[in-house]
Amino acid sequence: MARYAVLVIDMLEEFVKGRLKAPAAEKIVPKISRLLEHARSKNIPVIYLADSHYKGVDFELKLWGDHAIKGSPESKIIDELKPRDGDYVIYKRRYDGFMFTDLDMLLRELGVDTVILTGIHTHICVQNTALGAFYRGYKVIVPRDCVAAFSDEWHEYGIKYMKEFIGAKITTLDELISELG
Numbered sequence: 001m002a003r004y005a006v007l008v009i010d011m012l013e014e015f016v017k018g019r020l021k022a023p024a025a026e027k028i029v030p031k032i033s034r035l036l037e038h039a040r041s042k043n044i045p046v047i048y049l050a051d052s053h054y055k056g057v058d059f060e061l062k063l064w065g066d067h068a069i070k071g072s073p074e075s076k077i078i079d080e081l082k083p084r085d086g087d088y089v090i091y092k093r094r095y096d097g098f099m100f101t102d103l104d105m106l107l108r109e110l111g112v113d114t115v116i117l118t119g120i121h122t123h124i125c126v127q128n129t130a131l132g133a134f135y136r137g138y139k140v141i142v143p144r145d146c147v148a149a150f151s152d153e154w155h156e157y158g159i160k161y162m163k164e165f166i167g168a169k170i171t172t173l174d175e176l177i178s179e180l181g
Helices: 025-041 101-111 120-133 152-166 173-179
Strands: 002-008 046-051 088-094 116-122 139-143 170-172
Touching: 002 025, 002 120, 025 046, 025 116, 025 173, 046 120, 088 101, 088 173, 116 120, 120 139, 120 152, 139 152, 139 173, 152 170, 170 173
Parallel strands: 002 046, 002 116, 046 088, 116 139, 139 170
Antiparallel strands: none
């Protein structure tokens, strides 16, 4: 029987409402919220992955400019999805939530073998975290209506990549909630 965790990737002010927002970002907020309520009711761990960069230092800033700078208002998880007691928050400095963080150790200590990925951006941080999960032997589920990207084209690219190259199960929120019971 699968042991799940829900990963909420970069649902930060910067990416939902700020300079690097996805046009569809606000549309996925209610769906992610519904998934989180369901997960918590089933004692499924909720783990937030949050970009948190050192100004003038992080390599990624050379490509994207300053964003989600550690301690800035833009680096905060949006109020609508604010973590609750019992949730986990892991700060990251790269697209992949596993790279140079303790995500893998946390998932293993929680006994997780299947990660459910939600958040921003389907073709960047979601896709790279999916790859990180795949490389470490986790099953990956992506409810396509709980992730968003800069454009529909990039969203579909990320979905297709995760399905075809790492065998991610692509589903919808309603199908996933039915599966989780």
